[in-house]
Amino acid sequence: DSGVTQTPKHLITATGQRVTLRCSPRSGDLSVYWYQQSLDQGLQFLIQYYNGEERAKGNILERFSAQQFPDLHSELNLSSLELGDSALYFCASSVGTGTGGNTIYFGEGSWLTVV
């Protein structure tokens, strides 16, 4: 158990819909990262938050957005869903901004299936 909690574990929704994925980081971790992993693909970095502020942005679509709340949990919002958005979405957390000596720990992921 990494200490990173993600909900829901599985989600099936229709095209055009909107979903929210939730992540609670490890106790004491201030940074939250979101990654997307499609079938047989590597981990694609989406976005990172540190202590409530956006710190880095990767290949995140405009239809996707995220935020980190004062209690440090984070949500990833996916809207106008398309079939190609079906993937495993991971949240990860680390202690700091990632400026060295940091390690990130992953949650178990949220399986999103768009039908």
Place this chain on the structure above:
Amino acid sequence: GQQLNQSPQSMFIQEGEDVSMNCTSSSIFNTWLWYKQDPGEGPVLLIALYKAGELTSNGRLTAQFGITRKDSFLNISASIPSDVGIYFCAGQLTGNQFYFGTGTSLTVIP
């Protein structure tokens, strides 16, 4: 974005054999991490490396942070069936992002 070249892409080995995989980059990293991912689960941290030249072991696993800071390797000795999975390297620049390799799929034949 940054590219981490991880090789080999896949490996099929006999139980008991040793395994070696590596990651290279055109950029200098200040942290190298190695993860194992089982199907449908999140990556699990195996080894973290923070200094150039550092050699760290975790049971049958050994990883090294390359002297040039542009590469890292992971060795698994005396492989067993439960070593099956996908192994990812990750590197961190001075900054915020961690960049991941494309993964090495390991199959261990009993």
